[in-house]
Amino acid sequence: MQExxxxxxxxxxxxxxxxxxxxxLKTYFYMEQDKVAKAVDDVSFxxxxxxxxxxxxxxxxxxxxxxxxxxxxxxxxPGKIIEGSIKLDGTDLLSLSEKDMRKVRGNxxxxxxxxxxxxxxxxxxxxxQIAETLMKHKKxxxxxxxxxxVELLKLVGFARAEQIVHEYPHQLSGGMxxxxxxxxxxxxxxxxxxxxxxxxALDVTIQTQILDLMVEMKEKFESSILLITHxxxxxxxxxxxxxxxxxxxxxxxxxxxxxxxxxxxPYTVGLLNSIPNLESDVERLESIKGTVPxxxxxxxxxxxxPRCKHVMDKCYExxxxxxxxxxxxxxxxYLYEE
Amino acid sequence: xxTDLQKNxxxxxxxxxxxxxxxLSPFQLAMRRFLKNKLAIIGIVILSVFVLVAIFADQIAxxxxxxxxxxxxxxxxxxxxxxxxxxxxxxxxxxxxYGSRISLTVGxxxxxxxxxxxxxLGSLAGYYGGKIDSLIMRITDLMLILPFLLFVLTIIxxxxxxxxxxxIVIIAMTSWPNLTRIIRATFLSLREKxxxxxxxxxxxxxxxxxxxxxxxxxxxxxxxxxxxMMATMIIIESGLSFIGFGIPQPTPTWGNMITEATNLRxxxxxxxxxxxxxxxxxxxxxxxxxxxxGLRDAFDPKSNY
Numbered sequence: 001m002q003e004x005x006x007x008x009x010x011x012x013x014x015x016x017x018x019x020x021x022x023x024x025l026k027t028y029f030y031m032e033q034d035k036v037a038k039a040v041d042d043v044s045f046x047x048x049x050x051x052x053x054x055x056x057x058x059x060x061x062x063x064x065x066x067x068x069x070x071x072x073x074x075x076x077x078p079g080k081i082i083e084g085s086i087k088l089d090g091t092d093l094l095s096l097s098e099k100d101m102r103k104v105r106g107n108x109x110x111x112x113x114x115x116x117x118x119x120x121x122x123x124x125x126x127x128x129q130i131a132e133t134l135m136k137h138k139k140x141x142x143x144x145x146x147x148x149x150v151e152l153l154k155l156v157g158f159a160r161a162e163q164i165v166h167e168y169p170h171q172l173s174g175g176m177x178x179x180x181x182x183x184x185x186x187x188x189x190x191x192x193x194x195x196x197x198x199x200x201a202l203d204v205t206i207q208t209q210i211l212d213l214m215v216e217m218k219e220k221f222e223s224s225i226l227l228i229t230h231x232x233x234x235x236x237x238x239x240x241x242x243x244x245x246x247x248x249x250x251x252x253x254x255x256x257x258x259x260x261x262x263x264x265x266p267y268t269v270g271l272l273n274s275i276p277n278l279e280s281d282v283e284r285l286e287s288i289k290g291t292v293p294x295x296x297x298x299x300x301x302x303x304x305x306p307r308c309k310h311v312m313d314k315c316y317e318x319x320x321x322x323x324x325x326x327x328x329x330x331x332x333x334y335l336y337e338e
Numbered sequence: 339x340x341t342d343l344q345k346n347x348x349x350x351x352x353x354x355x356x357x358x359x360x361x362l363s364p365f366q367l368a369m370r371r372f373l374k375n376k377l378a379i380i381g382i383v384i385l386s387v388f389v390l391v392a393i394f395a396d397q398i399a400x401x402x403x404x405x406x407x408x409x410x411x412x413x414x415x416x417x418x419x420x421x422x423x424x425x426x427x428x429x430x431x432x433x434x435x436y437g438s439r440i441s442l443t444v445g446x447x448x449x450x451x452x453x454x455x456x457x458x459l460g461s462l463a464g465y466y467g468g469k470i471d472s473l474i475m476r477i478t479d480l481m482l483i484l485p486f487l488l489f490v491l492t493i494i495x496x497x498x499x500x501x502x503x504x505x506i507v508i509i510a511m512t513s514w515p516n517l518t519r520i521i522r523a524t525f526l527s528l529r530e531k532x533x534x535x536x537x538x539x540x541x542x543x544x545x546x547x548x549x550x551x552x553x554x555x556x557x558x559x560x561x562x563x564x565x566x567m568m569a570t571m572i573i574i575e576s577g578l579s580f581i582g583f584g585i586p587q588p589t590p591t592w593g594n595m596i597t598e599a600t601n602l603r604x605x606x607x608x609x610x611x612x613x614x615x616x617x618x619x620x621x622x623x624x625x626x627x628x629x630x631x632g633l634r635d636a637f638d639p640k641s642n643y
Binding site: 071073077101102103104105106107109110111113114115118119120121122123124125132133136137166167168170171181184 | 360361362363364365468531532533535536537538539540541542543550551554555557
């Protein structure tokens with residue numbers, strides 16, 4: 001308890017640094033036959049200004065739903081944010097009306113999606129789509145909006161931006177579309193950029209370019225990034241801090257360096273061991289047995305218990321709390337309980 | 339395909355070797371494919387002829403189409419009456435010319451009205467889903483299980499006196515369910531596309547998303563179905579007029595003209611009275627169907643019917 005109040009005071013002191021504060025977020029999906037899928041269950045984290053925070057986990061761990069919850073874009077019904085608070089620069093997004101929320105989307109929070117092939121509307125030119133955001137949020141005239149669109153496209157590395165504004169998505173490659181998406185997401189100078197697996201659909205060389213571009217843009221626009229990914233290589237490259245999610249909960253939180261050098265949670269250890277390493281010579285890569293349980297059938301105790309190597313009896317009884325090991329490392333596991 | 343490729347490879351050295359010509363939207367690309375379809379072009383030419391005839395009916399017709407003349411009934415073709423006269427002595431040629439006006443008007447208006455209802459209901463059902471979707475779809479199902487012809491005949495019988503406007507409304511009110519289902523299905527597939535989520539993520543409203551992001555992407559199925567529907571509408575009008583439940587005499591329609599010739603004397607002796615309206619219906623419907631098929635191939639090149 002003592003530790004908890006301490007950390008709260010710490011947050012209070014650094015209030016000006018904190019951009020996004022999520023507390024006790026619960027997003028449930030109500031399915032037929034009274035099944036409840038706890039896709040996001042009691043997730044809390046903070047994102048400081050200028051920071052890149054990575055959200056890591058397998059498919060089905062709740063990372064995308066967390067990001068959609070921040071935008072309040074959960075398909076409803078069946079989904080619903082039932083508890084928690086999301087404070088962006090002091091304003092509670094969950095208490096905003098839908099109309100006010102629309103002003104936040106695109107303006108304060110920009111979003112980049114996984115699939116560049118379908119994330120741009122095929123029937124409009126690139127310029128039209130960037131200008132749409134600008135005209136809506138910044139009240140620019142059409143001509144100014146197009147001018148700004150050209151500037152933005154240049155900024156994200158298009159040499160022939162003047163032509164690209166008049167081109168349609170089908171004329172661009174995947175990497176180019178993702179650049180255009182970044183230009184669109186950044187068009188209104190958002191405080192927060194949410195990138196939902198921005199590089200998953202791209203090949204490796206383009207991945208690096210896009211990641212570099214995102215970091216560069218983050219610095220230029222003085223925004224923060226919430227990066228959602230399942231690729232630990234991507235995390236190592238750009239993230240300052242990492243949240244590891246499993247079964248709708250955060251199981252470990254640490255700075256990127258700390259996480260790679262000193263992983264604590266058996267799940268994180270498993271994830272890191274399953275990546276091929278050029279330095280060590282291993283015959284067979286380790287794997288974590290089993291799969292993420294479906295969100296409506298989580299085990300009673302620790303959600304990772306059925307797949308855990310170090311499982312103890314009490315793991316099946318109650319879910320451990322997220323314990324603060326030291327100031328930049330939190331872990332949800334009984335192994336580290338005194 | 340080769341010509342396509344050559345066009346796209348029209349490189350400009352001044353421009354980093356990139357394509358220099360103006361970018362084409364998916365709609366423009368589809369139109370380009372459409373114009374390469376020979377059958378569709380033939381369809382357009384034939385339909386244009388009928389449209390021109392309908393527009394300039396006053397100039398083309400030689401007689402007043404509803405002026406009866408009891409002294410010259412069931413007349414044979416002559417220099418005065420090119421296609422003879424009907425049972426009331428009205429000039430068949432002039433009726434044929436004015437008939438194109440009625441058929442095309444009914445076909446087009448009924449189609450437009452149906453598309454309006456179908457697109458509105460289909461969009462609402464497909465976009466909002468849930469209860470709204472269930473409600474609209476149950477009404478649609480209800481309409482679909484009613485036998486169309488019986489339903490229309492009953493309404494027309496109840497109303498007794500009908501005119502063209504009422505006729506169009508009746509047809510449209512009974513033909514929207516198919517289109518509604520098609521639009522709904524299109525919306526459902528579009529709803530999963532990331533650019534819709536993208537549009538939401540930049541703060542677009544429902545209204546804006548429907549009109550700016552859904553409908554333009556659904557324009558292909560809408561145009562194709564609307565075109566094919568117009569052909570159906572013309573057949574329905576002719577058919578109902580033929581059995582006497584359509585647009586009442588003496589208004590000249592192709593269906594009415596054929597009804598006039600339904601006796602053995604006329605069938606054997608005056609083929610010039612019933613063959614031309616029959617051919618006119620055939621050609622109009624065929625040409626519209628060619629256009630519709632051409633549009634379908636153009637908007638959805640992957641489908642192979």
